[in-house]
Amino acid sequence: MRGYHHFSLNRSRRHLAVGFAVILLPLVSLIIFSAITKLSFTLSIANLIVSTLRLGIAFVIATLLAWLLVVFFIRGRTEHSALAIFDVMQSLPTFTILPIAVHYLGNSEVTIILFLIITIIWPIIFSIVSSLKQVDRSWHEAVAISRIKGLNYVRYFLLPVTAPGIVTGAIIGLGDGWEALIATELLLQSSSGLGPFFATFSDNSTATLFGVLIFLSFIFAINKFVWLPLLEKSHRLIEQ
Amino acid sequence: MAQSIISIKNLYKTFPREEGRRGTEALSDINLNIHHGEFLVLLGPSGCGKSTLLRILAGLDKKTSGEIIYSPHFDPSKTAFVFQNFGILPWLTVFENVELNLIAKNITKEERHKDVRAILEPFGLSAFGGSFPHELSGGMRQRVGLARAFVSKPDVIFLDEPFSELDFFTAENLRKILLDLWRERSATVVMVSHYIDEAIALADRIAVFSDRPGTVTEIITNDLARPRDPRSHEFFAKEDEVKAYFLR
Numbered sequence: 452m453r454g455y456h457h458f459s460l461n462r463s464r465r466h467l468a469v470g471f472a473v474i475l476l477p478l479v480s481l482i483i484f485s486a487i488t489k490l491s492f493t494l495s496i497a498n499l500i501v502s503t504l505r506l507g508i509a510f511v512i513a514t515l516l517a518w519l520l521v522v523f524f525i526r527g528r529t530e531h532s533a534l535a536i537f538d539v540m541q542s543l544p545t546f547t548i549l550p551i552a553v554h555y556l557g558n559s560e561v562t563i564i565l566f567l568i569i570t571i572i573w574p575i576i577f578s579i580v581s582s583l584k585q586v587d588r589s590w591h592e593a594v595a596i597s598r599i600k601g602l603n604y605v606r607y608f609l610l611p612v613t614a615p616g617i618v619t620g621a622i623i624g625l626g627d628g629w630e631a632l633i634a635t636e637l638l639l640q641s642s643s644g645l646g647p648f649f650a651t652f653s654d655n656s657t658a659t660l661f662g663v664l665i666f667l668s669f670i671f672a673i674n675k676f677v678w679l680p681l682l683e684k685s686h687r688l689i690e691q
Numbered sequence: 692m693a694q695s696i697i698s699i700k701n702l703y704k705t706f707p708r709e710e711g712r713r714g715t716e717a718l719s720d721i722n723l724n725i726h727h728g729e730f731l732v733l734l735g736p737s738g739c740g741k742s743t744l745l746r747i748l749a750g751l752d753k754k755t756s757g758e759i760i761y762s763p764h765f766d767p768s769k770t771a772f773v774f775q776n777f778g779i780l781p782w783l784t785v786f787e788n789v790e791l792n793l794i795a796k797n798i799t800k801e802e803r804h805k806d807v808r809a810i811l812e813p814f815g816l817s818a819f820g821g822s823f824p825h826e827l828s829g830g831m832r833q834r835v836g837l838a839r840a841f842v843s844k845p846d847v848i849f850l851d852e853p854f855s856e857l858d859f860f861t862a863e864n865l866r867k868i869l870l871d872l873w874r875e876r877s878a879t880v881v882m883v884s885h886y887i888d889e890a891i892a893l894a895d896r897i898a899v900f901s902d903r904p905g906t907v908t909e910i911i912t913n914d915l916a917r918p919r920d921p922r923s924h925e926f927f928a929k930e931d932e933v934k935a936y937f938l939r
Binding site: 587589590592593594595596597598599600603607608611612688689690 | 746749750751768770771772774776777778779780781782783787791792794795825839
């Protein structure tokens with residue numbers, strides 16, 4: 452029977468209705484926000500897009516890097532030492548090295564994206580590691596017996612078994628990423644993005660409240676329409 | 692004298708000790724010749740190391756010491772393995788799972804698909820090519836496992852208790868298909884089992900294993916005429932003979 456005991460995180464009508472409302476909510480909020488702050492709607496949306504782009508680029512690089520690090524180091528003799536190193540590095544308070552990064556890279560887009568990568572990468576790494584640990588031994592052996600290698604090995608085995616980890620890590624990592632993004636934009640006094648946008652209206656609680664509402668509804672919409680379906684799909688991939 | 696495709700000499704396997712535990716000796720002084728084209732069953736109680744030996748022979752595990760001599764006719768790329776828990780990949784369809792063992796071969800996609808379709812038929816899977824494993828029963832999943840093993844036309848097939856998780860009727864049916872394909876393909880089959888009647892029904896020879904650490908205590912030639920009738924006097928006599936080795 453197709454679809455037997457699948458996850459149903461995004462299947463109910465209620466969820467779909469809420470999801471639909473959530474698409475409109477950021478836009479309506481943004482219009483109200485623009486009216487209160489007397490800022491143009493275009494400028495408001497431009498700042499949201501700039502921040503989203505920064506986070507998006509950082510996310511793509513962090514995901515690729517995390518996947519490669521796990522695939523190449525979490526196996527055989529390097530596994531224990533790699534895990535120990537990753538654990539220590541993820542505990543490092545990233546903002547303590549911000550002044551050094553600024554010294555070498557300046558108040559640039561590269562610094563912001565680098566900081567986002569450092570923040571996002573750890574949950575993705577550990578989620579992918581967790582996915583690999585759950586792989587049934589017989590799957591590994593079936594693939595070994597088939598002697599597929601190279602890109603076929605990645606396509607038929609590595610990507611499907613790491614997909615749930617990538618998605619779970621992405622959800623956690625992006626949550627941390629938004630927080631780090633706004634803080635980094637503020638600390639680096641970036642001229643664009645959500646950080647300086649919120650800073651400008653820090654003494655206007657109504658504007659800030661609406662800003663946060665837009666921000667939350669935007670994140671909720673992304674989770675609802677991108678991450679939850681992907682999470683469901685990726686888990687279905689390895690459902691036995 | 693039958694030609695050996697694999698010769699095992701003084702093979703030992705000890706699993707290294709984990710923290711706070713002593714190492715486990717799984718296999719001790721295994722000596723066994725596997726003949727070309729035969730159906731050999733490794734028979735013994737659970738945990739006696741039969742599956743470990745099978746995995747070592749298939750290259751899925753390493754021996755601790757001893758020798759495995761493969762004949763010049765043995766081609767590692769022409770082997771297949773059938774897992775007790777099926778070992779089929781849940782993210783691939785039935786068709787793709789079977790095709791997996793052909794992907795590394797130097798054949799065209801059209802040939803691959805033709806071979807897959809040809810092997811799905813005797814296993815009754817033709818209508819299920821697009822299904823995913825979670826949509827299938829245990830018996831159907833093991834059909835996929837067997838089809839995947841046979842699709843690459845292997846010279847040697849290793850089977851690790853392939854029917855132990857299946858109901859009686861499904862297991863009987865699959866044993867028959869296995870025997871038919873073995874005869875048709877002239878492959879060498881090495882199968883692990885802990886069922887005496889299954890071993891007698893299928894095997895040319897039965898290697899009897901002792902309890903852990905496993906060692907081959909006896910090799911019984913099973914020359915009962917095929918097809919074998921499990922209710923025949925000869926079958927019962929053979930069963931008594933095999934049982935006697937375990938009761939010693």
